[in-house]
Amino acid sequence: MGKIISLVNQKGGVGKTTTSINLASSLGLLGKRVLLVDIDPQGNATTGVGIEKGGLSASLYEALLDEKTIQESIIKTKFKNLSILPSSINLVGIESSFVNKQKEDPTFAKFLQLKKLLDEVRDNYDYILIDCPPSLSVLTTNALAASDSVLIPVQCEFYALEGIMQLLNTVRVARKNLNPNLEIEGVVLTMLDSRTLLGLEVVENIRSYFKEKVYDTIIPRLVVLAEAPSHGKPIADYNYKSKGTAAYLNLAKEVIERNE
Numbered sequence: 001m002g003k004i005i006s007l008v009n010q011k012g013g014v015g016k017t018t019t020s021i022n023l024a025s026s027l028g029l030l031g032k033r034v035l036l037v038d039i040d041p042q043g044n045a046t047t048g049v050g051i052e053k054g055g056l057s058a059s060l061y062e063a064l065l066d067e068k069t070i071q072e073s074i075i076k077t078k079f080k081n082l083s084i085l086p087s088s089i090n091l092v093g094i095e096s097s098f099v100n101k102q103k104e105d106p107t108f109a110k111f112l113q114l115k116k117l118l119d120e121v122r123d124n125y126d127y128i129l130i131d132c133p134p135s136l137s138v139l140t141t142n143a144l145a146a147s148d149s150v151l152i153p154v155q156c157e158f159y160a161l162e163g164i165m166q167l168l169n170t171v172r173v174a175r176k177n178l179n180p181n182l183e184i185e186g187v188v189l190t191m192l193d194s195r196t197l198l199g200l201e202v203v204e205n206i207r208s209y210f211k212e213k214v215y216d217t218i219i220p221r222l223v224v225l226a227e228a229p230s231h232g233k234p235i236a237d238y239n240y241k242s243k244g245t246a247a248y249l250n251l252a253k254e255v256i257e258r259n260e
Helices: 016-029 044-048 060-064 089-104 113-124 138-146 164-177 197-213 223-231 243-259
Strands: 003-007 034-038 082-085 127-131 149-155 183-192 214-220
Touching: 003 016, 003 138, 016 034, 016 044, 016 082, 016 127, 016 149, 016 183, 016 223, 016 243, 034 044, 034 113, 044 223, 060 089, 060 113, 089 138, 113 127, 113 138, 138 164, 149 164, 183 197, 183 243, 197 214, 214 243, 223 243
Parallel strands: 003 127, 003 149, 034 082, 034 127, 149 183, 183 214
Antiparallel strands: none
16 A cells, blocks of 8 residues: 655645655655646646646546546656656635535535545556645645655755645644544755855754754755756656655665664
8 A cells, every 4th residue: 555645835835846756756766656637726736747637638627526537647758767746726615616516415525535545556556646736725734634744844044944834733723624544754855055054054053953864865965957857857867866866765765664
């Protein structure tokens, strides 16, 4: 049975989608069967693995509303062991769509739709990674209800802890009301500029707060990591010799070691 991990941080620009794409790809390179689920209406994880959103006949949106099956909506990418459940701009209106569904069917559980979908296919994968939007919306709530654990990317900058307490409180509420088994998978530090003293201070602060939950691997701030998604490729396929490739492969190894 595959482990379902949500990558969550309501603060934008922390490297969440970059980590979702490259961790998923790296797990695939290490021989794990991976499904990347893009629940962000912006769809950056979808385009980041080379999928053109405009031509999709089925996506997460249709699957959530039971208009398509999840099997019809999943796309196998050209990258090793990596499939994606793609996003759609229609997800912007998913809240109102859910309201309409509830009017038609009072038993429709809007916070459990993603869980219902992923339970159908989780045996087909070793890891299912959910790239969440930078907000605590109905989509993020669906992800928390469906997940075994939460992985939190935290940028190495001054306001790193801002909003983290709110996020942890949201996890507690989800655990109480929807998913009592939800755990913190880990915290990954991103965008470290090792030339600055501030970045290193933030690393120490995060590690003192989250302790062993923080991964040893730290993702450096690299231009090549920002370039790769615009070419529709994970960093390992865009530039295998990059320090970014090594970092995400090391992170993937840590994830595997912690789970196995």
